[in-house]
Amino acid sequence: MDLTTSDLELVRENEKFEDDKEKGLTFHCELYDTEIARKLAQSFLPGLSTACVDNTTGDMFRNPGSVAADIRKEMVDYLTQRSERFVAESVVLGGDLVSDHPYDIISNMVDDFASLKLNLFSRVSGWLLSEKREDKIDDFVQEMEISGFWLLDRREAVAQILVKNVDFKNIFHCDKKFNTAEELAEHVVNCGFRTMNCTNEGCSTVFCASHLEKHDSACPFKIIPCEQQCSENIMRREMDRHCITVCRMKIVSCPFYAVGCQSTMPHFRIQQHCSDNLLSHLLYTLKTIHKGGSEEDLKKRVDQIVELVWLVMGELHDEIHFDHGTPTAMQYTSSSGGLADARDARSLILKVKDVEAKLGPLEVKVAEKVSEELNKAGENSSEEPIEAFNKGGEQSSEVDKIGSEKSTETINKVGEELSSIQV
Ligand SMILES: [Zn+2]
Ligand SMILES: [Zn+2]
Numbered sequence: 001m002d003l004t005t006s007d008l009e010l011v012r013e014n015e016k017f018e019d020d021k022e023k024g025l026t027f028h029c030e031l032y033d034t035e036i037a038r039k040l041a042q043s044f045l046p047g048l049s050t051a052c053v054d055n056t057t058g059d060m061f062r063n064p065g066s067v068a069a070d071i072r073k074e075m076v077d078y079l080t081q082r083s084e085r086f087v088a089e090s091v092v093l094g095g096d097l098v099s100d101h102p103y104d105i106i107s108n109m110v111d112d113f114a115s116l117k118l119n120l121f122s123r124v125s126g127w128l129l130s131e132k133r134e135d136k137i138d139d140f141v142q143e144m145e146i147s148g149f150w151l152l153d154r155r156e157a158v159a160q161i162l163v164k165n166v167d168f169k170n171i172f173h174c175d176k177k178f179n180t181a182e183e184l185a186e187h188v189v190n191c192g193f194r195t196m197n198c199t200n201e202g203c204s205t206v207f208c209a210s211h212l213e214k215h216d217s218a219c220p221f222k223i224i225p226c227e228q229q230c231s232e233n234i235m236r237r238e239m240d241r242h243c244i245t246v247c248r249m250k251i252v253s254c255p256f257y258a259v260g261c262q263s264t265m266p267h268f269r270i271q272q273h274c275s276d277n278l279l280s281h282l283l284y285t286l287k288t289i290h291k292g293g294s295e296e297d298l299k300k301r302v303d304q305i306v307e308l309v310w311l312v313m314g315e316l317h318d319e320i321h322f323d324h325g326t327p328t329a330m331q332y333t334s335s336s337g338g339l340a341d342a343r344d345a346r347s348l349i350l351k352v353k354d355v356e357a358k359l360g361p362l363e364v365k366v367a368e369k370v371s372e373e374l375n376k377a378g379e380n381s382s383e384e385p386i387e388a389f390n391k392g393g394e395q396s397s398e399v400d401k402i403g404s405e406k407s408t409e410t411i412n413k414v415g416e417e418l419s420s421i422q423v
């Protein structure tokens, strides 16, 4: 591979100073959009590799490495000439341009060049569609990168000229001209195309000044307030992870989901939810322990547990309120105490079982229950009347619904008969 050819020599100076000289405007701002030049420069190696591979495939005497230097020269000449003619040609072609973005325009030219270099074998065989071709092109790109055959800054110098040639709307390069060097120098420090480095810690992006806002609004290293409005400030690229892991505003299911509480809430509200809903969580837990137990019996059991814990074990203090004067509507406002300390369904079940061991077996009023349920079945009602059990009204309907579903799994024989009537 020929490494001696200087690429810059291949780049022809195509600045047209003549008109400006007449006006005395000889000092040009040379700044351009470095991002697009960089992006284009990166596309040159795959383009060159494609041309070299397709030009030598099936050839016993030549390989991509042996033709690369010549083909590179041809490619730069081709792109320079096409880009110089571009503005005049596009006027002739009218509105036929697929895209007027310099990157697209020049990429198309690179593709055109590569297809001009197809040898006979490439044209007539199935080579263009073979996977082997893609591999060979990638391999040769790597080979050129490793050997430093065509360095990025040299490719960028070529790309810069091509961009200036096709950018007839002056969107990607500065076209300002000045009478004196002083005027130019004054302009350059404020030119929208001057390069800037991102100041966000960890970011190494370089962009032109006019893109500062655009970059800042997407910079992955910028520290911004949490998208879920918790009080923290997070690096943009860490945001997704923060929001689904440690953010206190993350929406989570109730820790007692496993026993039937379907509530969801921001993470920081869990404690409040659990203390507000301790009684309903207790009922859910009892339904899990005593599958098939009636709503009424289990609610009584909740009262017994609360009483025992309150009176005997001294876990509840003066934070208990009586609502509507009924013990079943008692509310905890504190999360202190043994039962309220349970953080998940499993530990609450264990604690409840503990308390229940002191209470003795669950009393089930079978006879009463049967006649009552049979009456209901006769009325063709599968849902029990909704009784506000705790503060969260929407939850008590959920409690009753689950309760009536569970009651179809009654443990004793009478219960089974009953459920068949209900269904
Ligand atoms: Zn400028
Ligand atoms: Zn940045």
Ligand SMILES: [Zn+2]
Residues within 6 Å of the ligand: 226, 227, 228, 229, 230, 231, 232, 242, 243, 246, 247, 248, 249
């Ligand atoms: Zn957050």
Ligand SMILES: [Zn+2]
Residues within 6 Å of the ligand: 254, 255, 256, 257, 261, 262, 263, 273, 277, 281
């Ligand atoms: Zn809950």
